[in-house]
């Protein structure tokens with residue numbers, strides 16, 4: 046499905062690229078490969094849609110980011126189990 050480029054209004058294509066994302070705790074940035082992207086050949090913009098941006102941010106917020114190395118693919122990132130609830134009563 047075609048996209049309209051947010052920057053120049055030309056017809057843009059869906060593709061993927063590598064993005065660098067800061068973790069929610071701000072300790073470091075990770076590289077996410079094969080991230081769905083919108084690619085515009087007219088103005089050379091490559092960017093993530095708001096939906097993808099939100100998905101990545103939600104996921105990073107809900108998973109144990111210590112388990113992520115320097116690089117992860119988008120698929121791998123989205124496949125990581127979410128920590129739905131913290132156990133506040135675990136004093137061990």
Ligand SMILES: [Zn+2]
Pocket residue numbers: 050051052053054055057085086087088089090
């Ligand atoms: Zn464009």
